[in-house]
Amino acid sequence: MAANVNITPGSGDVVAAEDISSVKYQKIKVVDGTAASTNLWKVNSDGSAQVSILGTPTVSFSGSPSISGAVTVVGNPSISGTVNIGTQSGSVVGFQGGTRIISGSVLSYMAPLASLVSGVTSVITSTSITAVLPAAPGGQRNYITHITATNGAATGTFVDIRDGTTVIYSGYAAASGGGFAASFPTPLKQSSISAVVDMQASAQASVKVAIIGFTA
Numbered sequence: 001m002a003a004n005v006n007i008t009p010g011s012g013d014v015v016a017a018e019d020i021s022s023v024k025y026q027k028i029k030v031v032d033g034t035a036a037s038t039n040l041w042k043v044n045s046d047g048s049a050q051v052s053i054l055g056t057p058t059v060s061f062s063g064s065p066s067i068s069g070a071v072t073v074v075g076n077p078s079i080s081g082t083v084n085i086g087t088q089s090g091s092v093v094g095f096q097g098g099t100r101i102i103s104g105s106v107l108s109y110m111a112p113l114a115s116l117v118s119g120v121t122s123v124i125t126s127t128s129i130t131a132v133l134p135a136a137p138g139g140q141r142n143y144i145t146h147i148t149a150t151n152g153a154a155t156g157t158f159v160d161i162r163d164g165t166t167v168i169y170s171g172y173a174a175a176s177g178g179g180f181a182a183s184f185p186t187p188l189k190q191s192s193i194s195a196v197v198d199m200q201a202s203a204q205a206s207v208k209v210a211i212i213g214f215t216a
Contacts, residue, residue, distance in 0.1 A: 117133055117142060118213070119132040123152070124199070124207045127200065127203065128200070129199075129200045132196075136194055137215065141216070142197050143190065143213050143215070144161070144187060144188035144197070144211055145187050145214070146182070147180075147181070147188075148179070151173035151174065156175040157202050158202040159201055161198070163191055168188060168191075175205075
């Protein structure tokens with residue numbers, strides 16, 4: 001048998017806490033006075049709560065509420081304001097592009113167009129260090145997503161990609177049209193801040209290098 005229970009706002013009565021481990025539970029339907037309301041609040045036997053809210057509710061918090069446990073979002077909700085996930089915070093618009101930092105782990109999706117960077121050398125016939133990418137602005141660093149190197153000489157050579165004195169990637173460009181291409185689903189991170197990315201051939205050849213990435 002189902003029945004509606006009317007709740008009148010007021011000072012209320014004080015109810016003492018008690019052990020209800022052996023008591024059977026029932027659903028309590030909270031209505032807003034209209035027959036069409038189907039909002040539901042259910043307390044499960046294990047003490048957990050189940051809430052079902054139809055329509056477009058507005059939820060506001062005072063203070064800094066904390067949510068623990070697994071959170072599952074179903075559908076395509078619209079979120080505005082400030083988003084905080086792990087160590088990443090900022091506006092929703094800013095959060096949609098660039099890198100996501102979730103509990104300290106970096107997941108790269110698409111970088112904002114303004115942060116994309118690329119560079120191509122001329123034909124290098126020496127073993128000197130040559131810049132490929134410019135220094136990232138504003139205390140940022142370069143993140144490399146793709147490298148291509150080609151060699152038109154009769155001598156093969158290793159081609160090092162350098163961050164200052166550190167070689168961060170190296171590949172072999174065989175003689176007479178050889179080379180290599182490398183893509184990085186997890187971007188190759190430049191350790192130095194506001195520094196160029198260089199290349200250096202180990203032997204005199206005829207090398208050309210192209211690098212694509214973004215700054216962050």
